[in-house]
Amino acid sequence: MNDSTFKTWLDAYGRAWETRDPEAAADLFTEGATYQETPFLEPERGRPAIHQYWLNATQGQDDIEFGYEILSVTEDQGIARWWVSFTVAAQTLIQLDGIFLVVMAEGDRCKEFREWWHQQAKPVAPA
Numbered sequence: 001m002n003d004s005t006f007k008t009w010l011d012a013y014g015r016a017w018e019t020r021d022p023e024a025a026a027d028l029f030t031e032g033a034t035y036q037e038t039p040f041l042e043p044e045r046g047r048p049a050i051h052q053y054w055l056n057a058t059q060g061q062d063d064i065e066f067g068y069e070i071l072s073v074t075e076d077q078g079i080a081r082w083w084v085s086f087t088v089a090a091q092t093l094i095q096l097d098g099i100f101l102v103v104m105a106e107g108d109r110c111k112e113f114r115e116w117w118h119q120q121a122k123p124v125a126p127a
Helices: 003-018 022-026 047-057
Strands: 029-036 061-073 077-088 092-104 110-123
Touching: 003 022, 003 061, 003 077, 003 092, 022 047, 029 047, 061 092
Parallel strands: 029 110
Antiparallel strands: 061 077, 077 092, 092 110
């Protein structure tokens, strides 16, 4: 992997989130990939489980804006700081800030995904 490959993968990940597209998200992973949302949860295993996770996780999220900064890239893995904001029920602004560890397989698909993140929630001001 190189910076360009990782950037392309992160751009696609961000688009999948912003458009709430579980098919596009799942397609970024190998058939047997693991997806670990937080260190204390068991990882999702396999593309169908990742698809289901994304289907559930993004329901109710609106006005999604995703960004990232690449911190490190090696031959087979990348580390990035990421952030996202979205509204829930037009009443709460959620902001997440975290770190991704992405281990790539051949074909530029992820085979192991781990993330750590922190959340802030605040009421949305009435329009």
